[in-house]
Amino acid sequence: MTSEIKDTAEQVIRRAEEILQTAQHGLDDLKSGNGSKRFSGLQNLLVFGRSVTFVIQNLRSVVEDFDQWYNPIQEELRSDEVMKYFVELRNQILKQGRLQIAMEISSLSLSTNDLQKLGTPPPGTKGFFIGDKFGGSGWTIELPDGSEAKYYVELPRSIAEVKQVFAEVPESARAAIEGKSVEELGEQYLAKLGEILDSCRKQFLGAPAQKIGGKRLPPYLRIIK
Template sequence: MHPEIDTIFVEAGERLVSAQHGLRDMRGPPDKRRIGYYNAIVFGRMMTLALQNLRGKISGFDAWYEPIRKELASDKLFKFFYEERTVIEKTAFSNLVSGFHAGEISNSEILRMAEKFRPRGAKYFVIGDRTGGSGWVVPNSDGTETTHYIDLEVEGAYDGLYLPANLNWKNRVIPGSTEEYVPAEPLVKEYIEKMQEIYEGAKKQFGWKPFSLSDIEMRLQTIRTRE
């Protein structure tokens, strides 16, 4: 296979791995979740753009990709993320919101449970801030404030990042959903899994085998270490 085709597959794979890292960050500490969302959406779309560089370089690409393009365009969730990538890159906004769904637990009960995690000097407690996290705010000597996030571990409650509920058009059962909003992570997970399906499908269709996604991830980690 031509070296340029190898490069396209590797570059597309690196973008997919970066999107997967973004999804992973959405499950991590609150201060990484929003950045993780941006990376998952932007790099997920960049993977398909990179893959389309195979057009004109490998026989049968258009015939293989056209049904995929139509599927992505007709699926409400995938179409949303396609457009969301443009919003993220070209405006100062996104459709992501942060919040807290308490379920059957009252705010006073949550505060009572959070009290055992209160650090010395804490000023007040926030629930579902811009990062989607909850924690105690502690003033610093320079006049700034630091939020010490905690895991509330309340059954039926969810603090995190949300997207409009109409994106859950397949009526998936997603804990933490409300009438207006649905937790973002399960929807992003479905999107990234679809991107991986497309990438792996291209590898199988055109017989590209030099590297697995794990190989590409290790390659990226080596590059970051050198930097």
């Protein structure tokens, strides 16, 4: 492999890592208690996560042995029910503008003492909600103009466990998906993409991804020893 090809391969892999990092930011938002961020976070996870393998395939015109490396990975992805389902979800968002999410709430305990754990309610509080369509919980407040808004908070597990799950899961994927939260599946999805990128780096650059504590560093950071 010439230095020119290696430099080009490095650029492609770097772009794929940047896109994976964007998908990871989506997962971070999805795992936050802010309901307004959760849905957009899930969308970013799905859309940018799918783009990782699209970018990787640009290596086909850069290195000669790309298909020899990628074909087994592609077959593995086609047989992985979670990976296939996430591709379908991404297509639903982009082509149909829809994403079916359901809520599961358990261990509900909403006494006065429990609410006190959340601190002082914001001014104009009218009530408390748990598990809205975005998976968030918090206070409903009345604004000066008479309209209502949501003030999201982190909900302690002592009050309730709220789990956001995918609805309308196809029969073939139920064993792999049902019973798992959206966050759990999102982590599984991005972890698999990270493994593919690690293999890609090793195969075409001969260098592993930079990680600290098992977490991949953003591609714009470099460890200096």
